[in-house]
Structure formats: structure tokens, C-alpha cells
Amino acid sequence: MKDDKSFVKQIVRYIGISLILLLVFNAVIMPMIGNTRIVETNYSFFLSQIDEGKVTKVKISGDEIKFEVKEESGATQVYSTGKMDDPELVDRLYKSGEIDFTQDTEENSILLEFLVGWVLPLVFFIVLWNFIMKGMSKRMGGGMSNAMSFGKSNAKIYVKAQTGKTFSDVAGQDEAKEALVEIVDFLHNPEKYAEIGADLPKGALLVGPPGTGKTLLAQAVAGEANVPFFSISGSEFVEMFVGMGAAKVRDLFSQANEKAPCIVFIDEIDTIGKKRDGNISGNDEREQTLNQLLTEMDGFDGKKGVVILAATNRPESLDPALLRPGRFDRRIPAELPDLAGREAILKVHAAKVKMDSDIDYNAIARATAGASGAELANIINEAALRAVRDGRKTVAQSDLEESVEVVIAGYQRKNAVISQKEKEIIAYHEIGHALVAAMQKDSAPVHKITIIPRTSGALGYTMQVDEGEKFLLTKEEALARIAVLTGGRSAEELVFNSCTSGASNDIEQATKLARAMVTRYGMSGEFDMIALETVTNQYLGGDTSLACSPETATKIDTEVNSIVRKAHEKASAILSENYGKLHELAHFLLEKETITGEEFMSILKSETTATVAE
Numbered sequence: 189m190k191d192d193k194s195f196v197k198q199i200v201r202y203i204g205i206s207l208i209l210l211l212v213f214n215a216v217i218m219p220m221i222g223n224t225r226i227v228e229t230n231y232s233f234f235l236s237q238i239d240e241g242k243v244t245k246v247k248i249s250g251d252e253i254k255f256e257v258k259e260e261s262g263a264t265q266v267y268s269t270g271k272m273d274d275p276e277l278v279d280r281l282y283k284s285g286e287i288d289f290t291q292d293t294e295e296n297s298i299l300l301e302f303l304v305g306w307v308l309p310l311v312f313f314i315v316l317w318n319f320i321m322k323g324m325s326k327r328m329g330g331g332m333s334n335a336m337s338f339g340k341s342n343a344k345i346y347v348k349a350q351t352g353k354t355f356s357d358v359a360g361q362d363e364a365k366e367a368l369v370e371i372v373d374f375l376h377n378p379e380k381y382a383e384i385g386a387d388l389p390k391g392a393l394l395v396g397p398p399g400t401g402k403t404l405l406a407q408a409v410a411g412e413a414n415v416p417f418f419s420i421s422g423s424e425f426v427e428m429f430v431g432m433g434a435a436k437v438r439d440l441f442s443q444a445n446e447k448a449p450c451i452v453f454i455d456e457i458d459t460i461g462k463k464r465d466g467n468i469s470g471n472d473e474r475e476q477t478l479n480q481l482l483t484e485m486d487g488f489d490g491k492k493g494v495v496i497l498a499a500t501n502r503p504e505s506l507d508p509a510l511l512r513p514g515r516f517d518r519r520i521p522a523e524l525p526d527l528a529g530r531e532a533i534l535k536v537h538a539a540k541v542k543m544d545s546d547i548d549y550n551a552i553a554r555a556t557a558g559a560s561g562a563e564l565a566n567i568i569n570e571a572a573l574r575a576v577r578d579g580r581k582t583v584a585q586s587d588l589e590e591s592v593e594v595v596i597a598g599y600q601r602k603n604a605v606i607s608q609k610e611k612e613i614i615a616y617h618e619i620g621h622a623l624v625a626a627m628q629k630d631s632a633p634v635h636k637i638t639i640i641p642r643t644s645g646a647l648g649y650t651m652q653v654d655e656g657e658k659f660l661l662t663k664e665e666a667l668a669r670i671a672v673l674t675g676g677r678s679a680e681e682l683v684f685n686s687c688t689s690g691a692s693n694d695i696e697q698a699t700k701l702a703r704a705m706v707t708r709y710g711m712s713g714e715f716d717m718i719a720l721e722t723v724t725n726q727y728l729g730g731d732t733s734l735a736c737s738p739e740t741a742t743k744i745d746t747e748v749n750s751i752v753r754k755a756h757e758k759a760s761a762i763l764s765e766n767y768g769k770l771h772e773l774a775h776f777l778l779e780k781e782t783i784t785g786e787e788f789m790s791i792l793k794s795e796t797t798a799t800v801a802e
């Protein structure tokens with residue numbers, strides 16, 4: 189209904205503009221053209237011209253006579269004169285023999301005049317307007333055509349009746365599922381809740397890092413509830429003109445109200461839900477859209493069965509007004525999956541692929557600490573692709589292991605040419621990491637060492653895999669990890685008396701961890717439990733900003749440096765103590781290019797070879 193009204197308004201505005209333009213056209217331009225072409229004259233001139241035989245054409249209409257005169261120069265000139273009661277005129281015209289004369293019927297001439305003076309320009313302006321708008325929308329991309337439709341957005345874009353996803357497609361995320369089950373129940377029988385008088389949350393906000401299944405969860409809710417699912421991305425509200433986004437929000441909600449019970453899902457809501465700031469040059473359009481969203485969320489009847497889900501990975505940037513009770517009062521976290529969650533996600537996706545019967549999902553899950561659901565899904569797919577490449581019918585464990593590395597470090601660069609000398613340095617570097625890890629009790633066991641370069645730029649790497657799931661990081665573990673990171677460089681220094689740029693990634697990670705220890709974990713001797721840095725976006729990279737004086741910042745740097753230095757010294761000490769093993773293992777790695785954790789440990793533990801190697 190609202191659509192029709194705005195459409196009528198639109199047409200009225202349209203015609204109004206055209207009429208004004210037309211008036212200007214008729215009042216200013218037409219007379220100018222007319223004056224130059226038609227000269228008014230008197231009747232006697234008309235008669236005299238006929239007598240002189242200069243008139244070639246006569247047109248009699250209403251109370252006016254227009255006639256064409258052939259001038260001496262050869263050009264023709266049109267004159268007009270008033271009509272007189274002159275019964276002999278026809279006779280006179282006929283007698284002259286050469287004059288082409290007609291009488292216009294009255295209606296005809298008025299109609300023509302109207303057509304030429306008003307309708308034609310009107311049509312012309314409409315065509316011109318459309319043409320300009322089309323050109324603009326082409327240049328501005330798709331969004332413009334929506335903007336140009338004056339607030340009338342296409343109803344169909346939201347409706348995506350059934351998603352075909354259910355909760356069984358979502359693995360792990362049990363807490364999130366539990367919270368959503370209640371919403372599904374509400375959509376199935378809202379009366380049950382209405383009877384008691386309970387208001388169900390109008391909105392639930394799914395928050396979490398990218399790829400943890402937020403969009404998937406929302407689709408599963410729609411699938412389970414078996415109701416229409418209106419899905420729109422926050423960016424679709426962003427329009428060229430102020431007011432368009434707000435109109436879209438209105439549209440969306442009026443449609444949802446008609447289709448209730450239903451689910452409205454706004455993905456990436458941070459695009460429109462950002463905090464409003466006092467900025468004068470602020471984005472008016474975005475602000476209006478947000479205001480409209482707030483109003484609509486207050487306005488609709490929560491008992492009717494419209495549930496609004498939204499997803500974001502930047503909850504801290506959302507406007508507080510959005511988060512207050514009555515709007516998105518529920519926050520459903522979708523965190524990175526834990527060990528059991530990862531295993532479950534791997535299994536869900538493996539079910540769609542032909543796998544060997546003896547796959548150890550737990551091993552893969554352990555090797556992928558910190559991976560999101562999307563990455564795990566990708567690992568399964570990469571493994572399947574690898575199996576096809578090798579001409580096999582099913583996916584093997586080795587495919588999975590390789591694809592873990594592909595997702596972590598990129599593809600193998602099989603034809604990368606690396607000199608023997610550099611290969612040697614890389615081998616010592618990696619064994620340096622591994623040895624330091626193995627010789628400290630707070631380090632995770634070494635799982636695999638390789639010096640095959642990867643497309644990510646890594647020239648080799650040492651994979652450590654914890655036995656179980658760790659949720660806390662002790663100070664000892666943190667220090668041990670930094671020591672392991674410095675182990676690569678330590679080995680280079682010890683063996684080659686020099687260092688390379690190969691440690692840049694290690695340096696970055698070690699610094700980050702040491703810094704976090706000082707500024708956020710309270711693990712330094714210098715500061716007490718003081719937050720010196722705050723995390724600004726928890727789910728996207730975890731950037732931090734300093735919250736201390738410049739003097740303190742200087743102290744932080746000193747402290748970080750001393751932590752890393754101590755770890756580096758410790759790593760060097762460990763490697764000097766095991767110098768023989770370092771050589772032995774490095775040569776073994778050089779020869780094999782990839783060795784497993786077991787191979788590594790058996791060489792490390794064998795007493796006899798140790799003496800031989802040196």
C-alpha cells in the first residue's frame with residue numbers, strides 16, 4: 189500500500205517539474221521562434237500580394253489567415269493576418285490559379301497547437317529525464333537505479349522463502365544453537381508465549397569472528413522455523429541519496445509485518461549500525477537509515493512473530509541505542525570452535541565428501557587450533573580437490589594433512605629454485621625452532637618440520653600441535669613460545685655466525701606476544717595488573733590502542749625488549765647445549781625435506797648417533 193502512495197507522489201512531482209519547464213519554454217522560447225518566422229500584417233497587404241501573384245500558399249483557420257509569399261530574393265516568408273468577412277476571397281484565390289489554399293477545421297488547429305505547444309515538449313522532457321537517469325544509474329552502478337525509483341524498492345529482493353539449512357548443518361556452536369532454538373519455538377507457536385504475557389526478544393545479534401557460521405546459523409533458524417526469511421545485507425541500505433536507505437528499512441518492515449511470522453536477517457549490520465558521532469560532516473544518509481531502523485524496531489508488535497536477527501563481527505562499533513532492551517537485546521556469540529567443535533565441523537563437511545573409512549578427524553582438529561568453521565570447510569574441500577588431482581576416488585588422511593598446510597601456509601612451490609646454501613640455512617633455522625620446543629617442558633610437541641617453500645612466502649616451517657585443548661596461556665608457556673620463536677634465528681647465529689631476513693615473521697609474532705604479556709596479561713615484572721592497551725576490535729585481528737602516557741610507553745618498549753632478549757638467550761643456550769643434535773637433525777631434514785614429529789624425536793632421543801654426528 190505504501191508503495192502505491194509513494195508512486196503516485198512520485199508521478200505528481202514528476203509532472204510538476206515538467207509543467208514548470210514547459211511554461212518557461214512556451215513563454216520565452218516559442219515567441220522568439222514565432223517572431224522570426226511569422227510576420228503579422230493587415231488584410232490589405234494580403235490582398236495586394238494576391239494581386240501581385242506573389243502568394244503561393246494560403247491557410248485559413250479560425251479567425252486567422254496565414255499565407256506564404258515568395259519574395260523577390262526567392263526566399264519565402266510567412267505572414268498572418270486577421271480574417272475578414274470577405275465572400276469573394278475564395279473566388280479571388282481560385283482565379284489566380286497558382287495558389288494552394290485550404291481551410292483548417294477549427295478543432296484540428298487547436299488540437300495541433302496543443303499537441304505541438306504542450307504535449308510534445310512534455311513527452312520530450314520525460315524521455316530526456318529517463319535518458320539522463322539511465323545514464324547516471326549505469327555510471328553509478330546498480331545502487332543508483334534503486335535510488336532513482338524514489339523510495340520504491342523492489343519487494344522481491346528480500347524474500348528468500350526457504351534456505352534449506354537446518355541446525356544439523358551447523359556443528360559446534362552449541363550455545364548459539366540453544367539460544368536460537370527458543371526463537372524457533374517462538375515462531376512455531378507464538379500463542380504459548382502470548383498466553384503468559386511474555387515478550388520474546390525482538391532481536392538477536394550474532395557476534396563473532398568471520399567464518400564462524402553466523403550467516404549459516406541465521407539460515408538454519410529460518411530452515412527450522414519453516415517461515416519466510418527476509419535476508420538483506422547492511423550494505424544494501426546504503427544509498428546515494430539521503431532518505432533512500434530509510435525508505436528501504438520501512439519497506440522491509442512493512443513487508444515483514446505482512447508475512448509474519450517470519451525472520452528478518454540483517455547481515456553485517458555494522459554498515460548501518462555504527463555509532464552516531466557528533467561529526468557535522470557525518471554521513472546523514474547512514475544516520476537516517478539507522479534512525480529509521482531504531483524506530484521500526486520499536487514500532488512493530490513483538491507478539492506478532494517477527495524476529496530480527498543480525499550479524500556482525502564488529503559489535504563494539506554498534507550504536508548503543510541498537511543494543512538496548514527491546515531492540516537487539518540478545519547477544520549470541522559465535523566463537524571460534526574449540527577442539528570438539530572443530531572435529532564436529534570437519535565431520536559435517538566430510539559427510540558431503542567420499543572419505544576413507546579410517547580418517548582421524550581428531551588429529552586434524554588438533555592441528556587446526558584457531559581455525560574458523562569456514563576454514564575447516566575449506567580444508568575438507570581442498571583435500572577432496574587433491575584426491576581428484578591424484579586420481580583417487582576417496583579422500584585420504586594425507587590429503588587432509590596436506591590441505592591443512594595449504595590453508596595455513598599456501599600451496600607448495602614445487603619449482604622454486606633455492607640454492608643449496610640457502611636450503612642449509614633454512615634447515616638449521618627450522619631445526620632451531622624444533623629443538624628449542626622439544627627441550628622446554630612448556631612447549632607443545634613438534635608435529636612436523638618441512639623446508640618445502642609455500643606460496644605464502646614461508647620457506648619452511650615447524651608445526652607444533654598440542655595434545656589437548658588449551659584455553660589459558662600461562663606465563664611459562666608464553667615465555668617458552670617466545671623462546672621457540674627466537675630459536676630459528678639463534679640456530680643461524682650459532683652455526684653460520686650471521687643472521688638472515690628469514691626470521692621476520694618469527695620476530696613479529698614474538699614481539700606481539702611479548703607486548704601482550706606486558707600490556708594486557710600483566711605478566712611483566714615492571715607493571716602490576718594494569719591494562720596498558722585496550723583491544724579495539726576483538727574479532728577482526730584484535731588491534732590494540734595504547735592507553736598510557738608516553739613515558740610508560742617507553743617503559744613498555746624496554747620491557748618487551750628485555751623479555752624477547754632473555755628468551756633469545758635461553759634459546760641460544762639450549763641450542764649450544766645440543767649442538768650435535770642440531771647438526772644431525774638439520775642434515776636429516778636437508779635430505780628428507782619433510783620430517784614428522786616421531787622421526788624428529790627418535791633422532792633426538794638416540795644417544796649413540798649424537799656422538800657420531802659431532
Ligand code: ADP
Pocket residue numbers: 357358359360361396397398399400401402403404405499522533536560561562563565
Ligand atoms: P560468518 O560468521 O562470517 O557469517 P558463515 O556463516 O558465512 O560465516 O560461514 C561460512 C561457511 O563456513 C559456511 O557456509 C559453512 O560452510 C562454514 N561453517 C562456518 N561455521 C560452521 C559451523 N559451525 N558448522 C558447519 N559449517 C560451518
Ligand code: MG
Pocket residue numbers: 402403455499
Ligand atoms: Mg556472514
Ligand code: ZN
Pocket residue numbers: 617621676677690691694
Ligand atoms: Zn622461523
